[in-house]
Amino acid sequence: MHLKLPQCPTCIVGAVARVSLGLSLLFVGLVHYMSFESFTGMVSEDLGALTMLGVLWAYVLPALMIIGGALLVLAMFMDIALWASSIAIGSISAGMLLKSVLSGLPLSQTMQPAINALIWLIALMICTKLSHCCCEEGVCVKK
Secondary structure (H helix, E strand, O other): OOOOOOOOHHHHHHHHHHHHHHHHHHHHHHHHHHOHHHHHHHHHOOOHHHHHHHHHHHHHHHHHHHHHHHHHHHOOOHHHHHHHHHHHHHHHHHHHHHHHHHHOOOHHHHHHHHHHHHHHHHHHHHHHHHHOOOEEOOEEOOO
């Protein structure tokens, strides 16, 4: 397989951003498994009757981050990479705000992590767009 690096400035930045975001997701997923007991507690607390669902999600979320991040870095199976990454990141913002609904946890405690996750999701959208601009085989082709 012959690797051709992008030459278009937009694609260069997009590729670097995609790899950086992919590595970040991969590393965060690994850290979650490395500190799994505390991570499980953080995910499942304040979910009331859905606590067991939180425990289950604590197993799934890091796997989605690792798979999505690794595939982003490698630029392989991009549909799977984007589904895994998007579900992982999107579930964080939704899950944090669900805790406010289920347990009455003040929004002041859940809004910041929810917004942080949305920023990651926006970064993923931007990286995806920049990684696939107007280039064919690494060379910019204005259409």
